[in-house]
Amino acid sequence: MDYINYVILALFIIFIGYRILPTKGVRNISTVELKNELRDKDKLFIDVRTPGEYKGNHIREFKNIPLNLLTQKAEKELSKDKEVIVICQSGMRSGQASKLLKKLGYTKVTNVKGGMNAWS
Numbered sequence: 001m002d003y004i005n006y007v008i009l010a011l012f013i014i015f016i017g018y019r020i021l022p023t024k025g026v027r028n029i030s031t032v033e034l035k036n037e038l039r040d041k042d043k044l045f046i047d048v049r050t051p052g053e054y055k056g057n058h059i060r061e062f063k064n065i066p067l068n069l070l071t072q073k074a075e076k077e078l079s080k081d082k083e084v085i086v087i088c089q090s091g092m093r094s095g096q097a098s099k100l101l102k103k104l105g106y107t108k109v110t111n112v113k114g115g116m117n118a119w120s
Helices: 002-020 031-037 051-056 067-077 092-103
Strands: 026-029 043-047 083-087 109-112
Touching: 026 031, 026 092, 031 083, 031 109, 067 092, 083 092, 092 109
Parallel strands: 026 109, 043 083, 083 109
Antiparallel strands: none
């Protein structure tokens, strides 16, 4: 019985580790670094928060594509030739969005650490 508990605990730790580890090939930047990136017109800026969160407060250069709609809208609205910079409220959803974009074939993906919570 103890053996099963250890296996379950190990699987749980692996699952949590997989969820929080940075995705290979995704660049992570701070909001301070983001301020310099905003000047680059060759980059796409995506905010994956809900429309209500986006309406309440957002960065002008960012387009709102909620995380739950990203898969269906990415192909039509995002170019795989440009770098995609992703933000959310805390950095968790943008991390998920970054992983999703990598799976969809986007090669230049950047996640904003801390999200809008770190923006000043």
